Amino acid sequence: MPLPRPTATTPPALTLTGLYQHVAGRTALADLTLTLPAGEWLLICGPNGAGKSLLSRLILGLDRPSAGTIALFGQELERLDSGAMHRLRRRLGAVLQGGSLLADRSVLENLLLPLRETPLRRTELARAARLVVTLLRLDGLEHHDPRALSLGQRRRVELARALIHQPDLLVWDGVADGLDPSALAEILEMLDTVRRNRALTLIATDNTPAALATHCERALVLDHGRAVYAGPTATLREAATDRLELRAALRGWR
Numbered sequence: 001m002p003l004p005r006p007t008a009t010t011p012p013a014l015t016l017t018g019l020y021q022h023v024a025g026r027t028a029l030a031d032l033t034l035t036l037p038a039g040e041w042l043l044i045c046g047p048n049g050a051g052k053s054l055l056s057r058l059i060l061g062l063d064r065p066s067a068g069t070i071a072l073f074g075q076e077l078e079r080l081d082s083g084a085m086h087r088l089r090r091r092l093g094a095v096l097q098g099g100s101l102l103a104d105r106s107v108l109e110n111l112l113l114p115l116r117e118t119p120l121r122r123t124e125l126a127r128a129a130r131l132v133v134t135l136l137r138l139d140g141l142e143h144h145d146p147r148a149l150s151l152g153q154r155r156r157v158e159l160a161r162a163l164i165h166q167p168d169l170l171v172w173d174g175v176a177d178g179l180d181p182s183a184l185a186e187i188l189e190m191l192d193t194v195r196r197n198r199a200l201t202l203i204a205t206d207n208t209p210a211a212l213a214t215h216c217e218r219a220l221v222l223d224h225g226r227a228v229y230a231g232p233t234a235t236l237r238e239a240a241t242d243r244l245e246l247r248a249a250l251r252g253w254r
């Protein structure tokens, strides 16, 4: 049965307040403030080194911010004890840069990792795996070693694994990595279908808005760790014609 749609009383999926991250003695993220309603999609874009991966990791609670706060679904990460953080993590799915598949396990074993602590029966695990295998067109690859797959296939496996436990929030850092434009467009259509059936919030990063602008309602454009745009994607193009620093950060996107 589809989950209820978010309502006006649903806490935002993400709230950033005055967020800073200092890395190796420099300010890598500065004064980021943003609210993302549950069920909406956020594109984080900007040039190499803008801070997209650092921000993705902070949102997932993998690193701690130097200052400011991050709340997911109304829960401030810094205030959560390990049990509450563990429960919250079950609502999150992540695809990070650099690859994270375990090389000594098959594709299927990798896919099932997020479900290892759930009391699901074998038939239920098999059904969950079948769903994401079909969704991401991984049929026939279930028993392969991830090292034998192409980069694009590995990215699909990572996405399938991030979705297998039906997260409420998917953070996908580096959407273009390893995927050609048609494969990426296909996956975004598939995620749109998931979103039509239940509230899925997506936070996706890319260097330019080209692939994601039509799918994401909101955009955060970073340059040198600062927000040069935070607002609806619909007005991003217009804003870029007026503002030189935004146009520069968008690398000539038209």
Ligand SMILES: Nc1ncnc2c1ncn2[C@@H]1O[C@H](COP(=O)(O)OP(=O)(O)OP(=O)(O)O)[C@@H](O)[C@H]1O
Pocket: 023, 024, 028, 046, 047, 048, 049, 050, 051, 052, 053, 054, 055, 097, 207
């Ligand atoms: N562990 C680290 N030590 C030192 N500096 C770091 C570290 N991680 C990130 N940085 C710096 O922080 C800044 C932001 O890096 P980040 O990886 O978040 O950028 P990005 O926008 O994801 O870039 P890309 O598009 O190339 O993936 C960069 O200047 C980077 O060099």
